[in-house]
Amino acid sequence: MGYLLAWHYSRDAACETIKEVASFAEFTVDRHFPIFVNASSRHVKRIVTSWERSGFPDQAARVMASDLYHEYQHAQGGADECRALTAQIALLKQWRDAHLLTIAGPYISAKETESRRFCGP
DSSP states (O other): OHHHHHTTOOHHHHHHHHHHTTTSEEEESTTSSEEEEOTTSHHHHHHHHHHHHSSOHHHHHHHHHHHHHHHHHHHHHOOOHHHHHHHHHHHHHHHHHTTSOOSOHHHHHHHHHHHHHHHOO
């Protein structure tokens, strides 16, 4: 509540915002904008399932880390979606090329498609 009020939300708007994100995990990077992780999203559920049940928990963790890195780009300098996606894709490919992330080909392709939508061809 204090954070939202400090950002000049009205008390009513702050209460409504808190109610909407109550089920999310929230944290900040260097006390910048909050980052929310929606644990009920298909993407996060897939990562958690992969982490818990697959033979590749380290790779599932890297996919989640790339998502957090994307949000970190926004928190650090207000990076627009194009720049945040570009940075995330570069990180994913770096890990893939170093053989640290061998199962994320479809995710990289999906992020590249999303990037074309935000950044152009």
